[in-house]
Amino acid sequence: MERTLYTYFRSSAAWRTRIALLLKGLPHQLAPIHLLRNGGEQHSPEYKAINPQEVVPTLQEGDIAITQSLAIIEYLDEVHPSPPLLPADPLARARVRELALTIACDIHPVNNLKILQYLKGPLGRSQQEADDWYRHWIRQGFDAFEKKLAALGSGDFCVGDHPTIADLCLVPQVFNARRFNVDLTPYPRIVRIDAHCMTLPAFIESQPSRQPDAE
Amino acid sequence: MERTLYTYFRSSAAWRTRIALLLKGLPHQLAPIHLLRNGGEQHSPEYKAINPQEVVPTLQEGDIAITQSLAIIEYLDEVHPSPPLLPADPLARARVRELALTIACDIHPVNNLKILQYLKGPLGRSQQEADDWYRHWIRQGFDAFEKKLAALGSGDFCVGDHPTIADLCLVPQVFNARRFNVDLTPYPRIVRIDAHCMTLPAFIESQPSRQPDAE
Numbered sequence A, B: 001m002e003r004t005l006y007t008y009f010r011s012s013a014a015w016r017t018r019i020a021l022l023l024k025g026l027p028h029q030l031a032p033i034h035l036l037r038n039g040g041e042q043h044s045p046e047y048k049a050i051n052p053q054e055v056v057p058t059l060q061e062g063d064i065a066i067t068q069s070l071a072i073i074e075y076l077d078e079v080h081p082s083p084p085l086l087p088a089d090p091l092a093r094a095r096v097r098e099l100a101l102t103i104a105c106d107i108h109p110v111n112n113l114k115i116l117q118y119l120k121g122p123l124g125r126s127q128q129e130a131d132d133w134y135r136h137w138i139r140q141g142f143d144a145f146e147k148k149l150a151a152l153g154s155g156d157f158c159v160g161d162h163p164t165i166a167d168l169c170l171v172p173q174v175f176n177a178r179r180f181n182v183d184l185t186p187y188p189r190i191v192r193i194d195a196h197c198m199t200l201p202a203f204i205e206s207q208p209s210r211q212p213d214a215e
Helices: A012-023 A045-050 A069-079 A090-104 A113-120 A127-152 A165-179 A188-197 A201-205 B012-023 B045-050 B069-079 B090-104 B113-120 B127-152 B165-179 B188-197 B201-205
Strands: A003-007 A029-032 A058-061 A064-067 B003-007 B029-032 B058-061 B064-067
Touching: A003 A012, A012 A069, A012 A165, A012 A201, A045 A058, A058 A069, A064 A069, A064 B090, A069 A090, A069 A165, A069 B090, A090 A127, A090 A165, A090 B064, A090 B069, A113 A127, A113 B127, A127 A165, A127 A188, A127 B113, A165 A188, B003 B012, B012 B069, B012 B165, B012 B201, B045 B058, B058 B069, B064 B069, B069 B090, B069 B165, B090 B127, B090 B165, B113 B127, B127 B165, B127 B188, B165 B188
Parallel strands: A003 A029, B003 B029
Antiparallel strands: A003 A058, A058 A064, B003 B058, B058 B064
């Protein structure tokens, strides 16, 4: 069965799924979808047929297409449980999911390409206002994330001693924060976890600069 | 062990968790947090201590507090598996999660109170522009959601013959769409599922107008 991940080098949602595939050692090919070129390749009829939301990523396995990065990762984790991306204990699983969702619901969607395009298009906001918007939601989300990590007593990873879905969400979000010059000094636990994850091959190989469509 | 759900009658994220508790028949008390009164009770020191994101819902069980509605629901489903809110098959579970996340990531967070307050405050947008923004993201999300339902051949529920996390996300979002006068004519499957769910006691009793803090 052929496994294809539709991806864009700079998409943080796609990056999460690239890490999952590499951590689990699952053979796959990458199909780049350029989100800006030609008005956005995600809007092509071919791509819309497999992802009606017209966003990346999409995982295709044979004739099955799965969308939404966290749905893809939980699916991969259930079908290919080793190494696990969630702990075994229900409360620890809840901790992982609440951290992951803090980023995947409350930071990333508010800052993604289509939102910034709406702010600068229909709402006529400046690049400066769009950048301030972007940084505002990262700071608000990271303030809460750092407090949650402190309450958990996190070390090298968000929860426990192995990468979980929370780390898969955090590392791409930290990359975006740096790209938009967010001061990370108030977030020592976030910075430490990001630095540790970025020593692992699955995180290194999946980063934007290592992608076939990197610019 | 005492179980308390911190909730606000009109919060759609809180409504999802109210449905889950009722479907599973789990004894609990509701602790209303008024999101507007006194500058927002979610910003009080007492509440911030259990939810550093300063949003509802939060589930408290004894001295454990869990945030993020989908993390709460998956936790309840793992600890109290009957009736299940996810199917058994991994692909069907992925279908439920991708539908749920289409709402929980790509519609709801973009439209929640703090975003609308930022649009009207720092960005100086009018009530009309904020309302247009709200309707735009519901329409874009529902367009994709309806196509996904069609591809699944959905009937009375989003996936299969029982309520799942996808339905728990959909019904509160439909309520919001109606509140903002979104034309639902293009979404017959969404309307049908919403109507069917709203015949079930857990959905009826958890709706905003039935809450102790309803206005």
